[in-house]
Amino acid sequence: MTALVRLSGLQIAACKDGGVTSIVRDIDLCVEAGEVLALIGESGSGKTTIALALLGYARPGCRITGGEIEVAGHRIDRMDEAALRTLRGRVVAYVAQSAAAAFNPMLTIMRQVIEPALVHGLMDRAAAETKARGLFRALALPDPDTVGDRYPHQVSGGQLQRLMAAMALITDPALVIFDEPTTALDVTTQIEVLKAFKTVVRDLGTTAVYVSHDLAVVAQIADRICVLRGGTVQEQGKADQILHAPAHAYSRALVGAAAPRVPAEPIAMPPPAPGEAPLLELRDIVAGYGGLDANGRPKACILDKVSLTIRRGRTLGVIGESGSGKSTLARVVAGLHSAAQGYVNLNGVPLASRIADRSREDLRRVQLVFQNADTALNPAMRVGQTVGRPLTFFHGLRGRTRAAEVARLFDLVRLPAAIADRLPGELSGGQKQRVNLARALAARPDLLLCDEVTSALDPVVAEAVLDLLVDLRRELGVAYMFITHDIERVRAIADDVMVLYGGCQMELADARALGSGPHHPYSRLLMASVPHLKAGWLETTMDPFAPVPGQAGATADGCRFFSRCALAMPGTCDLVRPASLVADDRLIACHRELAEL
Amino acid sequence: MRRPRIALAVGATLVGAALLSALVGPLLAPHSIGAVVDLDVFSPSSAAFPLGTDYLGRDVLSRVLTATRYTVFISFVATMIAASVGIFFGLAAASGSWLDMVLSRLFDIVIAIPSLMFGLVVITSLGASIPVLIGTLAVVYTPGAFRTARALALNVAALDFITVARSRGEGLSYIVLREILPNLIGPLAADFGLRFVFVALLLSGLSFLGLGVQPPYADLGALVRENIAGLGFGAPAVLFPALALASLTVGLNLTIDTLTGGRKATR
Numbered sequence A: 001m002t003a004l005v006r007l008s009g010l011q012i013a014a015c016k017d018g019g020v021t022s023i024v025r026d027i028d029l030c031v032e033a034g035e036v037l038a039l040i041g042e043s044g045s046g047k048t049t050i051a052l053a054l055l056g057y058a059r060p061g062c063r064i065t066g067g068e069i070e071v072a073g074h075r076i077d078r079m080d081e082a083a084l085r086t087l088r089g090r091v092v093a094y095v096a097q098s099a100a101a102a103f104n105p106m107l108t109i110m111r112q113v114i115e116p117a118l119v120h121g122l123m124d125r126a127a128a129e130t131k132a133r134g135l136f137r138a139l140a141l142p143d144p145d146t147v148g149d150r151y152p153h154q155v156s157g158g159q160l161q162r163l164m165a166a167m168a169l170i171t172d173p174a175l176v177i178f179d180e181p182t183t184a185l186d187v188t189t190q191i192e193v194l195k196a197f198k199t200v201v202r203d204l205g206t207t208a209v210y211v212s213h214d215l216a217v218v219a220q221i222a223d224r225i226c227v228l229r230g231g232t233v234q235e236q237g238k239a240d241q242i243l244h245a246p247a248h249a250y251s252r253a254l255v256g257a258a259a260p261r262v263p264a265e266p267i268a269m270p271p272p273a274p275g276e277a278p279l280l281e282l283r284d285i286v287a288g289y290g291g292l293d294a295n296g297r298p299k300a301c302i303l304d305k306v307s308l309t310i311r312r313g314r315t316l317g318v319i320g321e322s323g324s325g326k327s328t329l330a331r332v333v334a335g336l337h338s339a340a341q342g343y344v345n346l347n348g349v350p351l352a353s354r355i356a357d358r359s360r361e362d363l364r365r366v367q368l369v370f371q372n373a374d375t376a377l378n379p380a381m382r383v384g385q386t387v388g389r390p391l392t393f394f395h396g397l398r399g400r401t402r403a404a405e406v407a408r409l410f411d412l413v414r415l416p417a418a419i420a421d422r423l424p425g426e427l428s429g430g431q432k433q434r435v436n437l438a439r440a441l442a443a444r445p446d447l448l449l450c451d452e453v454t455s456a457l458d459p460v461v462a463e464a465v466l467d468l469l470v471d472l473r474r475e476l477g478v479a480y481m482f483i484t485h486d487i488e489r490v491r492a493i494a495d496d497v498m499v500l501y502g503g504c505q506m507e508l509a510d511a512r513a514l515g516s517g518p519h520h521p522y523s524r525l526l527m528a529s530v531p532h533l534k535a536g537w538l539e540t541t542m543d544p545f546a547p548v549p550g551q552a553g554a555t556a557d558g559c560r561f562f563s564r565c566a567l568a569m570p571g572t573c574d575l576v577r578p579a580s581l582v583a584d585d586r587l588i589a590c591h592r593e594l595a596e597l
Numbered sequence B: 001m002r003r004p005r006i007a008l009a010v011g012a013t014l015v016g017a018a019l020l021s022a023l024v025g026p027l028l029a030p031h032s033i034g035a036v037v038d039l040d041v042f043s044p045s046s047a048a049f050p051l052g053t054d055y056l057g058r059d060v061l062s063r064v065l066t067a068t069r070y071t072v073f074i075s076f077v078a079t080m081i082a083a084s085v086g087i088f089f090g091l092a093a094a095s096g097s098w099l100d101m102v103l104s105r106l107f108d109i110v111i112a113i114p115s116l117m118f119g120l121v122v123i124t125s126l127g128a129s130i131p132v133l134i135g136t137l138a139v140v141y142t143p144g145a146f147r148t149a150r151a152l153a154l155n156v157a158a159l160d161f162i163t164v165a166r167s168r169g170e171g172l173s174y175i176v177l178r179e180i181l182p183n184l185i186g187p188l189a190a191d192f193g194l195r196f197v198f199v200a201l202l203l204s205g206l207s208f209l210g211l212g213v214q215p216p217y218a219d220l221g222a223l224v225r226e227n228i229a230g231l232g233f234g235a236p237a238v239l240f241p242a243l244a245l246a247s248l249t250v251g252l253n254l255t256i257d258t259l260t261g262g263r264k265a266t267r
């Protein structure tokens, strides 16, 4: 076998503030024809930088300073811009993370998909369109013959991602670079896209470099894996070997972080005193945007009759994909969004729907922690100040007592106290998220609303933050509403789990009951969609779309999940809102019998 | 990487020279500003008169040094007023919906009046005194400062840390002054510098039309105007004031560009 792609001694440097820092050092890689090599690592590991170097491209401010890059006999490092232009899209093609940003919304999909073939003069328009339709079919796109006539906003995100792969493959390139192509997608969509990619890559014998931070995804598609960290190769080898017998310590840490989390020990809580009101209780919350109609429902309804309770010191996991209304739920509880109907009780007392009407004591009890610590911390404020403010605001602490309390909080979230004088820009992602937590804890809340707090973090760091959350709960007895799209994560740290879809509650269950007994079809789909750290899992998992003919959409009153449900009963499910089936440890909103689920 | 540093050095030198002459220039001037010291007019540079003499035979060096003070002082005060008023209302507009409506429309009206025309009308009716000049320039440039501040504040107000502060129940003044404003300092400083340049140019334009600083005092624009007849002889009397004005604006622009550009790069 000959190597199709060869990198040797690759060096890439970034120029910053007059100095030159090396960001990628001494990379030696080979990819043989027909092979898929995965580059895996955290953010900042240089994985994307290396992949882009295969296109002869360095990001602004960066420069390829040494080494050889050879793709299909072309010496990329020796080419000038003009020569590279004839190569890109023809010999090496690129599939980016965000297809939505890669497509021009003003042109039809077909025009854009066949453009590389026309630009390089490889075939005429008719031939290219035929070929594109073939690729659409191979990528399992619905309506392969007509999807090309649509505009990018008329197809879903997962479909667009596959269409971008079609655009890359239309020229039969020697090498395709997939740069985190499924990272921005929901889990159920990710499976669908991954399956399509895998089929095409196998059927066309494509050589590919697959860049990802997610080991479980990579396990499904890669033949070989290269583990990167800080711009150097830590380990490379066959996928099986890296997954099952990683030699390098860092690879072991990555594999460890990707393995399913062991559920935390259930924390013994004193049983609630009889008659004690739950900490938080939501009843039939309806919320959305736009004016209210005659029935008092908002025009765009984001949450539809959602009810839940959280007892003191317990954790409720709220799971849903983008658009499920899970973030709006947190905003309603925090008073940032007024519900149109329903009520929120805190300790049995109704909570005003707007912040301005809430007492300071109520505000203190509920604190928000946001997903993205980059925007959740004021970049112009020292972090000690950020954490200290709630202390002054809620508890009137000042001066030395406040500084001591800030130091104690930093200690609580396992940060050195010296960090207080830094600005957020000088901290790492994990540190920022800890500061974010410390600020919320400074109020001494009873309930933390955690909105996707770990999803912007690298896996190893995310694990550490989760451990911290579990510890804090044990030490402080705070309750969490833990909002996430990741059912595995929630299962490990929550006591109860609520599954939202399209703003409706699909299932409310004990976290330990997940995976056994009857479940809502959507919960099942979610659980089946989380990639396992095992090659060949993709083939065995259930198909996220078992399309039922003629099952278009439900009426506004029907089950929200109707159009994607494999068990749907047309005539009932699409017309009538399902009632909740009650089992001892779960509530399922479905028309089917418990025994059928 | 070396280019920004050179630009910064050049810009800072030019701005520094302008500021220096504004502060101590009149003390350094070899002759009094109104004194006719040469029998000849529009004479070229010589040892006695390094920048030549003007249309009345006055020393151009002395006049440029004094005029710079007027240009810099008037522009600075006017810009200061425009920026403070603009930022104050900009922040106010960014935090309230009906207030935003009212303020935005109000400033739209001001912006719709051509600035030179506005200056001409106000100054001809109120007379060309320095307070009137400052007031006119400030009014003309307040809407721009308002819009910039409002747009910047709205961007910051949409970020999560503002939401966190709001959900904590913080008052409006804390949010605006402590959370939003510190994040606007960089861009607002750049805007201030840019606006200063506009003000200086409009002031010079007004002076060139005879509506600015009145004789015997003069700003740079007035110097260009009174010596315009010397253009035919290539007299330094008309070239140097123009050069001084150009170096002030170019210097300031270079400085702003490098400072804000550097801020972006380190982020």
Ligand code: SF4
Pocket (backbone or CB within 6 Å): A521, A522, A559, A560, A561, A562, A565, A566, A567, A568, A569, A573, A578, A589, A590, A591, A592
């Ligand atoms: S109600 Fe019908 S459509 Fe909805 S989940 Fe149950 S079976 Fe599926």
